[in-house]
Amino acid sequence: SEDVNYGEEMGYKITGIEPGAGVVAAAEGTIEEYENLEGWEVVTSSSGAMATALGEAIDNEEPIIVTGWSPHWKFQKYDVKYLEDPKGVFGDAETINTMVREGLEEENPEAYKILDQFQWESADIESIMLEISNGTDVEEATTAWVEENSDKVAEWTAGTEKVDGVEIELAYVEWDTEVASTNVVGKVLEDQGFDVTLTPLDNAVMWQAVSEGQADGMVAAWLPGTHATQLETYGDSVVDLGVNLEGAKIGLVVPAYMDIDSIEDLTP
Numbered sequence: 001s002e003d004v005n006y007g008e009e010m011g012y013k014i015t016g017i018e019p020g021a022g023v024v025a026a027a028e029g030t031i032e033e034y035e036n037l038e039g040w041e042v043v044t045s046s047s048g049a050m051a052t053a054l055g056e057a058i059d060n061e062e063p064i065i066v067t068g069w070s071p072h073w074k075f076q077k078y079d080v081k082y083l084e085d086p087k088g089v090f091g092d093a094e095t096i097n098t099m100v101r102e103g104l105e106e107e108n109p110e111a112y113k114i115l116d117q118f119q120w121e122s123a124d125i126e127s128i129m130l131e132i133s134n135g136t137d138v139e140e141a142t143t144a145w146v147e148e149n150s151d152k153v154a155e156w157t158a159g160t161e162k163v164d165g166v167e168i169e170l171a172y173v174e175w176d177t178e179v180a181s182t183n184v185v186g187k188v189l190e191d192q193g194f195d196v197t198l199t200p201l202d203n204a205v206m207w208q209a210v211s212e213g214q215a216d217g218m219v220a221a222w223l224p225g226t227h228a229t230q231l232e233t234y235g236d237s238v239v240d241l242g243v244n245l246e247g248a249k250i251g252l253v254v255p256a257y258m259d260i261d262s263i264e265d266l267t268p
């Protein structure tokens, strides 16, 4: 709008998350694609620091632009909105896919089958993410969800036998979505008798670990856009078990009180 220069108020900064995240790369892409973003920059930090900055800005009714994604608890906790992206830099709807290492099917068929059958919805993951964002311990929140959703869990474990201490290692990145999903799958595997290790890594390293067989799998592949670079590099040496969640999305997110609707409304 004409009476406020949000760019100046925000120091021409977009509040990013981890440098390896696809949404950060896409936000950097918007600075190249949109002429009105000339001179802006994406400041990287962590998902936690981004969430803190967003909460503080909202408490003070200050402008802020963050690299955002769905599913995410911020849409339940705050009145926030995506900025329209007429140039389509952030792509359309995304899916979250499960990727495992080559050989897992033969070497660990029960875990393979559970990972293959794992599939849920935004409302499921968001309820856990909201709990965690409100201070509930990750293990407590995921354990409670698994106990309360035994029907869904039974579909994931259908046709598998319990095991006795078979090792399984899942890689993930400490993004709120992946903390929730990876811990839920880890809990389900643990309840089936697996000896589960969850290993937090940088995004590219997570993909690499699965492609080289250091990790058995991950439930954190955002496709087709967000992790396109990683898929191109590692796609041939991982096994795609398909979608575990539909209707994911990335973009720039602002508090609803900001008087702009589109990336194009930002001033240089």
Ligand code: PBE
Pocket: 017, 020, 021, 022, 023, 024, 068, 069, 175, 177, 203, 222, 226, 227, 250
């Ligand atoms: N995210 C959450 C990730 C994928 C999952 C949107 C922060 C990313 O940008 O790579």
